[in-house]
Amino acid sequence: MIKNPLRILLVSIGFILVFTGGVNTASAAGLYFSPSKGTFYKNENFSVSVFVSSEQAINAVQGVISFPTEYFEAISVKSNTNSIVDLWVRKPSFSNASPHGNVQFEGVVLNPGFVGSSGKVMEIVFRVKNEGLAGLDFSDSAILANDGLGTNVLTSNASANFSLLPPRFAPETPASENLKAVEERIKEVEQKVSLAAEERETGILRFWYILPEFIRIIILVLVGLAAILLSLILLGFIIVTAVWLWNYARQHRRQVEQKIEVLPGKIKRFFRKAERAAVSVEQELAGDLHYGVRQIKKEVSGARHSRSLKKTLLNYWHSVIKVIKRFGEDNLKEKPL
Numbered sequence: 001m002i003k004n005p006l007r008i009l010l011v012s013i014g015f016i017l018v019f020t021g022g023v024n025t026a027s028a029a030g031l032y033f034s035p036s037k038g039t040f041y042k043n044e045n046f047s048v049s050v051f052v053s054s055e056q057a058i059n060a061v062q063g064v065i066s067f068p069t070e071y072f073e074a075i076s077v078k079s080n081t082n083s084i085v086d087l088w089v090r091k092p093s094f095s096n097a098s099p100h101g102n103v104q105f106e107g108v109v110l111n112p113g114f115v116g117s118s119g120k121v122m123e124i125v126f127r128v129k130n131e132g133l134a135g136l137d138f139s140d141s142a143i144l145a146n147d148g149l150g151t152n153v154l155t156s157n158a159s160a161n162f163s164l165l166p167p168r169f170a171p172e173t174p175a176s177e178n179l180k181a182v183e184e185r186i187k188e189v190e191q192k193v194s195l196a197a198e199e200r201e202t203g204i205l206r207f208w209y210i211l212p213e214f215i216r217i218i219i220l221v222l223v224g225l226a227a228i229l230l231s232l233i234l235l236g237f238i239i240v241t242a243v244w245l246w247n248y249a250r251q252h253r254r255q256v257e258q259k260i261e262v263l264p265g266k267i268k269r270f271f272r273k274a275e276r277a278a279v280s281v282e283q284e285l286a287g288d289l290h291y292g293v294r295q296i297k298k299e300v301s302g303a304r305h306s307r308s309l310k311k312t313l314l315n316y317w318h319s320v321i322k323v324i325k326r327f328g329e330d331n332l333k334e335k336p337l
């Protein structure tokens with residue numbers, strides 16, 4: 001039955017139409033599905049549109065669609081795409097809670113109403129759950145004429161029947177199976193790492209792991225105690241040495257102070273000697289380099305006038321030996337050549 005608010009709204013519209021001459025005689029009208037048959041596959045979605053057909057102007061349509069939730073379930077309803085309905089008294093909604101799910105709708109078409117064979121009301125999206133044969137039916141419906149009285153001109157309702165087949169693709173592996181596979185792979189890697197470690201454990205290390213656990217604990221405790229004892233001995237040595245030095249400094253205070261007083265002078269003399277030595281080394285290296293360059297120039301100049309390659313190479317070799325000897329001698333007092 002049509003709800004009271006809808007009837008009041010339609011009667012009001014009807015009175016307006018009466019005064020504007022919008023009254024027609026009753027004729028055939030019905031609701032149907034598109035597609036009304038087809039083949040679909042498990043775990044896939046498919047869409048079914050609801051259409052109205054009427055030979056006279058209508059201004060309201062309502063209904064309840066039922067379907068077996070064992071085979072498929074409704075997941076969405078599209079009510080604003082190319083729909084002839086201008087105002088929804090009850091916006092399309094769906095339920096999958098019981099063995100027979102349902103989709104309910106109730107809408108109004110404004111003046112001058114709708115006349116035709118393919119007035120789209122809404123579109124429903126279903127998802128296939130199981131294999132088998134299943135369909136859609138109108139369990140309650142009405143089409144109201146645009147005659148000012150809200151006359152129900154519904155004469156027939158069509159149904160839809162679908163063939164539901166097994167999935168076209170292999171089902172996805174559940175997350176639990178993926179997790180189990182990952183865990184097994186991790187165990188395999190751990191076993192390989194453990195075997196590799198055992199292969200590397202040879203000699204003393206292998207012997208260590210063969211020992212009983214309590215013996216290993218005793219050895220570790222003894223090693224720890226030995227380390228502590230060694231640390232105490234070293235600390236005692238440092239303390240004894242520090243005490244002796246402090247006592248020596250107190251007893252020989254004057255001698256220590258004298259040594260401290262002359263220490264800056266010794267440091268200065270050391271640096272002066274080091275500076276003179278550095279200068280001497282620099283001068284000697286410079287002299288040796290100049291000597292070496294002169295010798296090479298001399299041999300190069302002589303090679304241009306020599307007729308014997310053997311003699312030229314022997315002279316060059318003797319010059320190299322002289323340069324090397326000069327680098328190993330103290331030549332600061334010698335006059336440069």
